[in-house]
Amino acid sequence: MGLLHATAADPRELIEKHREALTDGETVFYCYKTVRDYIAFTNWRVLYINVQGLTGSKREYMTVPYRSITAFSIQSAGTFDLDAELSIYLSGHDPIEFRVGRNTDIHSLQGFLAQKLDR
Template identity: 45%
Template sequence: MIDFQNGSVFKLKKADNSAAKDVEALFIPGEEIISCYKGLRDYVVFTNKRAISVNVQGMTGKKKDFTSLPYSKVQAFSVETAGVLDMDSELEIYFSGLGKVKFEFSGASDIIQIGKTIGAYLL
């Protein structure tokens, strides 16, 4: 499992949804991809049900750790959009039993759409 207690876990950039092919086997009926973001090796797939973070391990990268973060377990969340000088955006999610998970996005992101989806589960 990724160490989510370690402040900012990822500095993510928008990726095409083809990076999410590895996680599609984990999808439940009706689950759809909202967006996919990639770091150096690790990536996060946001669906309409949860966020799935993928920790790529080993020299070859064939070993992967998939951590499912269901929106139904979210107690609170915070969305910070990009500004004029600060082009980064942030998403902080507080999960029951896990605590805070923070994702940092560089460049263009669907942060508002992700926030709407999480909000639909909470409100």
């Protein structure tokens, strides 16, 4: 997947554009957006939405159940860094890695993931 550069996004934007990707009762807690793609952390899974093609009509929806995550790491932005980084390691797959702006509450996401992986 490579290193994605994302910014925090309003979950309502993802829900409006990709409602069909969510199930009944699913809640988006954290949402990040690249130019056209989304990474969402819901109550049940990590959802990566890859918008493809010139018109954006082709889409790939990748679901990662929390039980499939073997580890994760965060690196907060330093004094001269512009971005914080998050890596999610999956059993048998390349990690999902993305950068977010320094003002993003990456520590809150870390706590959320730790809680989900503790189960």
